[in-house]
Each structure stands twice: as structure tokens, then as C-alpha cells.
Amino acid sequence: MNYNTNNLSIKVENLERRFGNFTAVNKISFSVRRGEIFGLLGANGAGKTTTLRMLCGLLAPTSGTALIDNTDVARQPEKVRFKIGYMSQRFSLYEDLTVWENFRFYGGVYGMSAKDIRKKFEDLSQRLNFGEQADRLTRDLPLGWKQKLAFMVAAFHNPPVIFLDEPTSGVDPMVRRQFWDLIYESALAGTTIIVTTHYLDEAMYCDRLAIMAEGSIKAYGTPAGVLDEFKAVNMQEVFLKIAGKEALLQ
Amino acid sequence: MRTLFYIIQKEFIQIFRDRLMPRIIIGVPLLQMLVLAYAATFEVKDTRLVVADLSLSEDSRQLIAHFEGSRFFKVVAVFPDYKEAEHLLLKGKAHQILVIPADFAGASHRGEVPRVQILTDAVDALAAGVRTGYALQVIESFGKNISPKVTSIPNDGLQFKELFWYNPSLNYQTYMVPGILAHLVTILGMFLSALNIVKEKERGTIEQINVTPVKKYQFIAGKLLPFWLLALFDLAFGLLLAKFIFQLPMLGSIPLLFFTASLYLVVVLSFGLIISTLAETQQQAMFIAWFFAIVFLMLSGLFTPIDSMPIWAKVFNYFNPVAYFIKALRMILLKGSGIKELWSLLCILAIYAIASLSFATRWYRKTSS
Incomplete structure (x- = not known):
């Protein structure tokens, strides 16, 4: 894979966020290439979600820059919003709308035509076999399906970059596996994926990753490279070395 | 759009x-x-009126009947003296006292203006004002309607007519x-x-x-x-x-x-x-x-x-x-x-x-x- 900057999807430099005296994200820098699956790992409170919210333009950074497709998120948030999809930590589709109504709404606000929305929804529901769920209220669906739908809604308008905040938390291993299949599929189609997780086994599914603790990046690179650097056999060991035993117990 | x-x-x-x-x-x-x-609504209905009729005359009975005829008043008692009427007001059994003095009858024949007194329980000030207004209306209409025997009560000669625009019946x-x-x-x-x-x-x-x-x-x-x-x-x-x-x-x-x-x-x-x-x-x-x-x-x-x-x-x-x-x-x-x-x-x-x-x-x- 080539490493020149033209191929960068995301470039973060000295990004910092403070809340009063508390520094949630401490001047971090990293970059993500197009079509890459990039993992942000860390314990709760390590600063993953804060980083993601800044990249999506939901939270203004205290200092530093974040470029998505060479566009500054803080300066031109509206331009960036067309390029990204976001799945938040909380299930945030409308529970009192049906599956179809959710897709129609989000497709509509992203400027897709009524025809495109209809067609794409039909393809998607056939391919993933949720046709009979289309007219059910999302509140009545099992959690695994909710998570998968939230991902598909985030990806519905074909954004070049998708942010996933703890997408697999609370679902069983089987659904997690299915969920990662969806992620791979998108990445193969050229979409850049940024995913936060606290499941250490999921680290191995990423092309590259950054491990955060106390607002800073403590490890950065390919999974194999990180294991090498910390002379560890698995991610758990890396974590232990970085954050001490407490982080693991959490 | x-x-x-x-x-x-x-x-x-x-x-x-x-x-x-x-x-x-x-x-x-x-x-x-x-x-x-x-x-x-600001309308005050069913004012309980007690009358102290010291006159006990034809005229006073007609005035009382006039109050009885009004849809706003309910005459609860008529006493020949004032003390008992006041007692009802104190007990809260009545809202208002109409005192008809002994010289009420025949006052206009003597060339005097007949007088009555209205006492209103004003604990609820707003309602009291409305009740007094209603009582004055009844007395006024009584003055106008009565046969020439009594020419004018309470204001002799001077007649006025109120006109309310846009909401004539208030x-x-x-x-x-x-x-x-x-x-x-x-x-x-x-x-x-x-x-x-x-x-x-x-x-x-x-x-x-x-x-x-x-x-x-x-x-x-x-x-x-x-x-x-x-x-x-x-x-x-x-x-x-x-x-x-x-x-x-x-x-x-x-x-x-x-x-x-x-x-x-x-x-x-x-x-x-x-x-x-x-x-x-x-x-x-x-x-x-x-x-x-x-x-x-x-x-x-x-x-x-x-x-x-x-x-x-x-x-x-x-x-x-x-x-x-x-x-x-x-x-x-x-x-x-x-x-x-x-x-x-x-x-x-x-x-x-x-x-x-x-x-x-x-x-x-x-x-x-």
C-alpha cells in the first residue's frame, strides 16, 4: 500500500480537547488512509469518543486540526458533513419510526433522490435479508439488528468515511462477527472506517490502530507492528503494559 | 426544500x-x-340578599319584589329590623343587606328623595363591586318602572342610559x-x-x-x-x-x-x-x-x-x-x-x-x- 499523503483520508495533528481543567484528548496526531479500517482502542474515559466527536464536527476542538479529505472539520463543518457517516455509541435511529422510514429520512436529508432511496433500500434489504422487517418499528427489533441497521443508515448515502463509536458493545459474539463482515464489505468498496472499541480481540480485525490512555496515543501502527513493539503475544499484554492492571479490570 | x-x-x-x-x-x-x-367569568350570580325592611309599607314590599324578580338576586330573608339582617351577613348566609328606612314610603310625596342603603360583604372585593352594581341597577329600574305614585328613586329627574358598544349585553x-x-x-x-x-x-x-x-x-x-x-x-x-x-x-x-x-x-x-x-x-x-x-x-x-x-x-x-x-x-x-x-x-x-x-x-x- 502506498503511503503518500494524497492517499490520506484523515489527517489529525495535535488535536486537543479540554473541559475546564480536564484534558480529555491531549494533542494527538495520526492519519488514516483511504479504504483503511482504523481502530481507536482504549478503556472507558481514554478519550476515544471525544476524539471521534471532534472528527465528526459534533464537538469543537480546543486546539489542533483534523482534516477529512483535506477539508478542515472545524473550519468547514458543513462541507465535511457530506463526506461522513456516523454511528453513535447510543442507538440513535428513531425508535418510533419504521426501518424504512428511518432510511427514507436519512437518505432524504443527505440529498438522495426519492428513486435512489427506494432502490438502494430494496437492494440492501434483499441482500441482507431484512425485507420483512422494513415496516416494523425499530424499537421492536432485537439489539443486534438495531446495531446493524444503524450502521447501514450511516453508510446509506455512500460517504467516503464512516465513524463507528463502540458499534458492537452489548451484542453477542455471533452478531459481532456479522457486524464486522459489514465493516469489511464497506472497506473493500473503498470506504474509510474509523471504529472505537474496548474489545481487545477486535483490534486484530483492524488494518491499523491507535491505543489511547488518558487522552494520549500510547501505541500506533498495524496490529502486528504494535505487538512487536511491545514484545507482546496478544493485545491484552500490550494493554497491561500500557495502562496497568486497572485498565484491564475495567 | x-x-x-x-x-x-x-x-x-x-x-x-x-x-x-x-x-x-x-x-x-x-x-x-x-x-x-x-x-x-366575572359574572356574579345568585347574590343572597337579606332585607331589613323598617318601612313595612306598600312601596318597600314592591322594591323587595323587584329584587326577587331579578335573576341575579335571591332574597333569603326579610326582617323588620337591622340587627338580625346583619347577623346573617356575619354568619356568611347572605352576601348583601338592603336596608329600607322607616321614612321610605311617601318620601317623594313629601318632596324628599327616598333613600335605601346597601351593605355588601366585601371579602371578595371584585364580587362585591359587581353585586353593588347589580343592586343599583335593580333600584334604578325600580325607580323607572314604578307607577307615577313614586316618581323617582333614587335620582329625581335625572335619567341616564348606559350604552355598551361591541358587547351590548356585557x-x-x-x-x-x-x-x-x-x-x-x-x-x-x-x-x-x-x-x-x-x-x-x-x-x-x-x-x-x-x-x-x-x-x-x-x-x-x-x-x-x-x-x-x-x-x-x-x-x-x-x-x-x-x-x-x-x-x-x-x-x-x-x-x-x-x-x-x-x-x-x-x-x-x-x-x-x-x-x-x-x-x-x-x-x-x-x-x-x-x-x-x-x-x-x-x-x-x-x-x-x-x-x-x-x-x-x-x-x-x-x-x-x-x-x-x-x-x-x-x-x-x-x-x-x-x-x-x-x-x-x-x-x-x-x-x-x-x-x-x-x-x-x-x-x-x-x-x-
């Missing part, structure tokens, strides 16, 4: 999917019109119902909009909206328009109820009335949305909306005349859109005022509408700082 359509479509689906909403939209106007219009419902209509759309609009955005905050769906390219004005317009239509619908519904239940006169132009209401509702709904963007929970939004609704409605001249308020309240009402709207409604419905009389009022409402709408748009943040 298309984005706006999708937002409005989504809002309407959510509004009508909520099982409570259709009931609120139909039930609230019905309840407010029926309960408030009948209960919130019907309180005629006065109250336009105000209650204003009350209705204010409460409904303010609360529905105040709870709306904050509900999305609580459920976390606002984040999903905030990452989309939806523009701030599109979002606010998409939130405002459905409630604007609903409130106008409720106004129409309330007007129909007023027409058929209370025979409310509608002298002015109904399109003008709806135009005024459209402007006013933009103010109310924007205000609700501002509350909704500033609050963190529905509970907070509810308290803030409640507080403002009470203050603005209480001082608006809906329940008590602005003319009898202290200076500061009158000054406040220069800034109170509710007061303008109630005034406009009464002018259009009861006086048949047209655009010529209302244009300055409409300008003020328009300024408020633009200002509150731009504040609502400004204060809604897609990126938190």
Missing part, C-alpha cells in the same frame, strides 16, 4: 404515531373552551372566549415545541441529525412548521366551538384573524424551540416553558384588564406578544376591526416573529463548544 420536506414528513409521522397526541390536539381545545369559558363569555382561544394556541404551541428538540437530545437522535448536512434553518423550520399547522388547526377548531357553543360574534375578517395568528404562532413556537435548545432534559424544558407561559399569560389581559394593572405591568405588556395577540383577537372578532386598525399591531408581531425565529436558529448548535 427537499430536505425540509423530509424533516416535516418525519415530524408528522412521529406526532401522529404518538398515541397521546391526537387526544391532546382534539381534547385540549374542547376542555379549555368548555371549562374555562364557563368557569372563568356577556362575559363574549369577552373571555377570544382570550381563551389565545390561551389555547399559546399553551399548546409553547409546550409541544419546547419538548420537541430536547426529546431528541434525551434519546440521542439529535447527534445523528447534527452530523448530517441539514442546515440550521432547515432544522428549525422543519421543527416549527408541523406545530404551526397543528396550532392553526386547533385555532380553527376552537373558533368553530366558540361559534356553535357560545354564539361568539365574528364581525371581522377570518383570514385576517388567521394571518395574525400565523405571525403570533411563529413567535410562540420559536420561543418554545429556544427553550428546547437550551434545556438538557424534558423536565427542565417543561419548568421553563411553564414559568414563561404563566407570566406572559397572567399579565396579558386575559384574566384581568390591563387598565387596572400597575405601571410596571403595563410597561411589560408593551413587550408581551400574548397581550398583542389577545387584543388583536378581540378587536377582530368583537369589533370587526380591519387591517387599517391592526397594521401597527401586526408590524409589532412581525418584528417579534423575525427576532425570535432568528434567535431560535442562532442558538441551535450543531457543534457544541
